[in-house]
Amino acid sequence: MEIADLYGFGSFFSDQNSSPRDVDLLIVHQRIDNSSINFAIHCKAAIKGLIPCADTVLLSTFEEQELAFLQKCSGKFLGRLTDADPSAQLKAIFRFAFASSTGGSVRGKFQFAKRTASVMRDVHVHIDRA
Known part of the structure; x- marks a missing residue:
């Protein structure tokens, strides 16, 4: 069974009041072998189909630890992917x-939507179509 962890980082996932133009994602796959790498590539393609404005980085667990990528970019864990679906x-x-x-509040949703209107429109349209 293949497993990969998905993280978000960058302006879309930061608490700063910025206007993101894209969604930065990191897929951390478990091993450095063809099966694990191909699974990560498959996940990246699926992400691109759902969120065309996504910029997705692929790293093995070893590479991520060696680079300390998540620590440096303040990555947020989004979920775990398996080869099931x-x-x-x-x-x-x-x-x-x-x-x-959105922060859960109406005010938070409004502020978030205002900051990210074009990115969110792109994201929701593609996720709802898929």
Whole structure:
């Protein structure tokens, strides 16, 4: 069974009042072998189908630890993907992640929507179509 962890980082996932133009994601796959790498590539393609404005980085667990990528970029854990049905898992993760990013309040949702209107429009249209 293949497993990969999905993280968000960058302006879309930061608490700063910025206007993101894209969604930065990191897929951390378990091993450095063809099966694990191919699974991560498959997940990246599925993400691109759901969120065309996504910029997705692929790293093995070893590479991530060696680079301390998550620590340096303040990555936020979004969810775990398995080879059971990664596309369905991604849809669920993104729906939850984007709903959670609003802060839960009406005011938070308004401010978040205002900051990220074009990115969110792109994200929701593609997730709802898929």
